[in-house]
Structures are given as C-alpha cells and as structure tokens.
Amino acid sequence: AHTTVDISGLLQHVKFQSSNFENILTWDGGPTSTSDTVYSVEYKKYGERKWLAKAGCQRITQKFCNLTMETRNHTEFYYAKVTAVSAGVPPVTKMTDRFSSLQHTTIKPPDVTCIPKVRSIQMLVHPTLTPVLSEDGHQLTLEEIFHDLFYRLELHVNHTYQMHLEGKQREYEFLGLTPDTEFLGSITILTPILSKESAPYVCRVKTLPDRTW
Amino acid sequence: QEFRFGSCQVTGVVLPELWEAFWTMKNTVQTQDDITSVRLLKPQVLRNVSDAESCYLAHSLLKFYLNTVFKNYHSKIAKFKVLRSFSTLANNFIVIMSQLQPSKDNSMLPISESAHQRFLLFRRAFKQLDTEVALVKAFGEVDILLTWMQKFYHL
Numbered sequence: 001a002h003t004t005v006d007i008s009g010l011l012q013h014v015k016f017q018s019s020n021f022e023n024i025l026t027w028d029g030g031p032t033s034t035s036d037t038v039y040s041v042e043y044k045k046y047g048e049r050k051w052l053a054k055a056g057c058q059r060i061t062q063k064f065c066n067l068t069m070e071t072r073n074h075t076e077f078y079y080a081k082v083t084a085v086s087a088g089v090p091p092v093t094k095m096t097d098r099f100s101s102l103q104h105t106t107i108k109p110p111d112v113t114c115i116p117k118v119r120s121i122q123m124l125v126h127p128t129l130t131p132v133l134s135e136d137g138h139q140l141t142l143e144e145i146f147h148d149l150f151y152r153l154e155l156h157v158n159h160t161y162q163m164h165l166e167g168k169q170r171e172y173e174f175l176g177l178t179p180d181t182e183f184l185g186s187i188t189i190l191t192p193i194l195s196k197e198s199a200p201y202v203c204r205v206k207t208l209p210d211r212t213w
Numbered sequence: 214q215e216f217r218f219g220s221c222q223v224t225g226v227v228l229p230e231l232w233e234a235f236w237t238m239k240n241t242v243q244t245q246d247d248i249t250s251v252r253l254l255k256p257q258v259l260r261n262v263s264d265a266e267s268c269y270l271a272h273s274l275l276k277f278y279l280n281t282v283f284k285n286y287h288s289k290i291a292k293f294k295v296l297r298s299f300s301t302l303a304n305n306f307i308v309i310m311s312q313l314q315p316s317k318d319n320s321m322l323p324i325s326e327s328a329h330q331r332f333l334l335f336r337r338a339f340k341q342l343d344t345e346v347a348l349v350k351a352f353g354e355v356d357i358l359l360t361w362m363q364k365f366y367h368l
Contacts, residue, residue, distance in 0.1 A: 047252025
C-alpha cells in the first residue's frame with residue numbers, strides 16, 4: 001500500500017480482501033492507535049481524479065469496510081484509501097495497491113448436494129451467484145464470469161484408492177460402489193487461466209443397503 | 214488453447230503463464246506509479262472491441278509494448294530481480310505478435326481505422342506524460358491488457 005509518512009504509527013496494512021467477489025477493505029491500527037481512533041474510507045476507479053467517500057464508513061472505529069457494491073465491476077481497477085484520526089497526532093492516510101477483483105478474488109468451496117444410492121453416489125453442484133452484475137442487471141454466477149471454470153470431484157474409497165471425475169457440467173455420479181459403505185467426497189472449483197482453485201466442499205456419505213435379497 | 218482475435222489465430226501461448234509472470238512484478242511496478250488519476254488503457258480504448266477489430270488493435274498495442282515499453286523499461290526492471298518474469302512476458306508478446314496477420318483488404322479499412330483510433334487514444338495519453346512516468350504506468354497496465362486479451366483466449 002502506498003504510504004504517506006506515518007510517524008505517528010496510526011495505520012497499517014490497508015488492503016482489499018476478496019472472496020467470490022465480496023470485496024472487503026481491511027486495515028490494522030498501528031502501535032499508537034487507540035480505541036478512540038476513527039477511520040474514514042474513500043475509493044475511486046483507477047484513472048479517475050475524484051475520490052468518493054464511502055457512506056457508512058466515515059469516522060468509524062471498526063477496521064473493515066464492505067466495498068462490494070462500489071467495486072462491483074470485475075474487469076475494472078480500483079483504489080481505496082483510509083484516513084485515521086486520533087487526538088493529539090496528525091491524521092494519517094494510506095492507500096491500497098491497485099485492486100482488480102477478477103485477479104484478486106478467491107473462490108469459496110462450491111455448494112453441493114451429495115445423494116447416496118445403493119451402488120452409486122450422485123453429486124449435484126449448485127451454481128454460485130456473485131455480486132457482479134451483467135449488463136442487463138442480473139447477478140452473474142462464477143461460471144458466467146470464468147469461462148474456463150470446471151469442477152474436480154474425488155471420492156475417497158479407502159486409504160489407497162480414490163475415484164476422480166471432472167468437467168463443466170453440474171451433475172456427476174460415481175458408479176460401481178459397494179452398498180452400505182461410507183465414502184468421503186470432495187469437490188473443488190478451478191479456473192486455470194487465473195490459476196484459482198477453491199478449497200474443497202467435503203461430504204461424508206454412506207451408500208444405501210442392498211435390500212434386493 | 215489459443216487466442217482468436219477475429220480471424221487471427223495465435224497458438225503456442227499459455228495465458229496463465231503470462232498472468233503468473235505479471236503477478237510477480239505487479240506490486241513492484243504498480244507502487245511506483247503514483248498517478249492514480251491517469252490511465253493509459255482507458256475503458257474507451259478496450260471497451261466493445263469487435264472481433265474483426267481486435268486483431269488490428271492487438272497488433273498495434275503489442276507492437277507498441279514491445280518496441281517502446283518493454284524495450285525502454287528493460288534496464289529499470291533489472292534491479293528488481295524479476296528479469297525472468299519480464300522475459301516471459303516479452304517473449305510471449307513476440308510470439309503473439311509474430312502470428313497476428315491483420316488483413317490488408319480494402320474492405321477492412323473502416324475496421325482497421327476504428328482500431329487505429331483506439332490505439333491513438335492510448336498513445337496520445339502515453340505521450341502526454343513524462344517518458345519515464347509513462348513507461349512505468351504502461352508496464353503497470355499490462356494486467357489491463359491481459360484482462361482484455363483473455364476475452365479472446367480459448368482453452
């Protein structure tokens with residue numbers, strides 16, 4: 001983050017944290033900040049002159065501010081800055097690095113329904129909506145934003161044997177399983193072009209007993 | 214995996230590698246650019262570029278980046294120990310450039326002229342700045358260029 005000379009040690013680590021395009025500005029107080037220190041947030045698009053004050057984050061004591069709506073265009077580039085004010089010391093302003101949610105956002109685990117059957121387990125991946133809007137105003141899913149997005153599914157049968165499936169579709173089924181047996185499934189989202197990989201969604205599921213005898 | 218800028222096809226370039234290369238330099242370079250109120254690759258340069266136009270614009274921009282930005286910025290980047298990443302970017306830009314063959318057909322004149330106007334918008338902004346400042350800013354905007362190029366990339 002760009003630094004104005006901070007002799008008073010009021011403010012540090014001003015940065016965006018982004019997950020599934022939820023963009024939160026965070027910062028830390030410095031060694032001399034106190035519970036009375038208040039913070040004010042401004043933001044702008046890269047290339048624009050005017051800084052805009054973020055309503056709701058003026059003279060606050062908390063050390064985070066949700067700028068999701070203000071930084072909603074995922075192909076745009078933004079800056080934000082925080083000004084810290086404390087009695088008896090000059091105010092300090094610090095700016096973030098240039099922020100692009102497309103590059104910076106991390107991907108949360110997918111939402112999946114694991115459905116056990118007698119000799120198979122079905123996995124239904126649900127679409128993940130984001131705050132990003134299309135040109136006609138509807139919320140975009142991760143799939144609509146990342147054209148290279150695909151799912152990787154693993155089924156741990158035992159310590160040494162796993163089954164793998166992957167693809168862009170949302171419905172998968174692991175076949176040929178033993179009835180009445182517990183399995184561990186894990187499902188990950190990958191977007192290779194920007195080298196993003198989510199943490200896995202994990203489901204522990206038991207195939208149904210075979211009652212056909 | 215390839216780029217398809219309209220009828221211009223480019224193979225042999227792995228876009229994730231370009232991103233990785235830029236990310237190793239991004240903060241080093243962008244923190245040197247203190248002019249946050251000026252952007253060279255303005256939205257008007259890259260917004261709503263048609264497929265047909267994209268080959269001309271990509272050719273002009275990459276040629277400028279290679280002949281002006283990379284060429285003159287090379288000496289500055291050396292001290293930041295990111296030469297390998299810098300070379301990865303430059304070499305891949307050369308590969309892309311070498312395969313871009315924008316059509317010289319007269320029927321394409323209006324399209325090539327539209328692309329040229331976009332390029333001039335970028336170059337005019339570049340020339341309005343002090344050369345050193347412009348070089349740092351242009352290099353810091355490679356991610357804006359990659360974000361645009363990514364639309365034409367097919368796995």
